[in-house]
């Protein structure tokens with residue numbers, strides 16, 4: 001199953017364009033495979049609340065690592081209500097072979113809509129090992145290897161560290177369209193060509209990665 005998330009606040013979005021191309025290519029290579037698209041910007045998941053933290057504390061206190069047992073924590077009406085939000089999100093990610101995330105860089109990091117989803121689905125010592133994560137990103141500037149801004153790319157860095165460190169996911173691929181602001185910022189007009197090259201490379205890479213993606217589980 002391909003779980004496809006998008007987080008850009010706009011429709012004319014480069015991260016959406018890349019994720020849509022990935023999804024189209026992957027689905028053509030896996031006819032009949034299930035596909036779920038969740039638009040976290042148009043249909044945002046709520047921020048976690050106090051009852052969610054109680055679910056999490058219960059899971060930790062009882063050393064529950066089996067995701068199918070999390071529901072045991074939903075012991076009060078408030079926790080039950082919190083669980084009703086978590087459950088469909090978690091079911092989707094557990095069922096996924098590939099989790100595809102189209103996301104912009106916002107303020108050196110990820111949109112709060114995507115962070116809200118991560119907060120909802122993440123529990124202590126939770127493993128999503130064996131799944132593949134693919135992130136199609138877009139950013140106004142350039143953060144690639146050797147650039148002055150490389151060290152402040154908290155979009156890729158955060159997602160890579162979190163998926164590997166917390167979920168135990170080894171197979172994480174990033175494809176970015178860079179220098180998108182050169183399309184509109186007159187001060188960056190001289191970088192327009194480099195942006196076009198970055199976008200063309202990203203579009204090629206997305207097709208190549210999607211066509212080659214093994215479904216391990």
Ligand SMILES: Cc1cc2nc3c(=O)[nH]c(=O)nc-3n(C[C@H](O)[C@H](O)[C@H](O)COP(=O)(O)O)c2cc1C
Pocket residue numbers: 008009010012013014015016103104105106107108109138139140141142180181
């Ligand atoms: C709220 C906001 C914050 C942004 N912060 C950054 C930033 O920190 N660094 C950057 O390079 N571009 C930044 N940008 C530019 C976006 O990353 C760029 O427009 C990108 O293409 C957005 O993704 P999208 O095309 O999928 O919507 C920001 C844009 C917005 C709207």
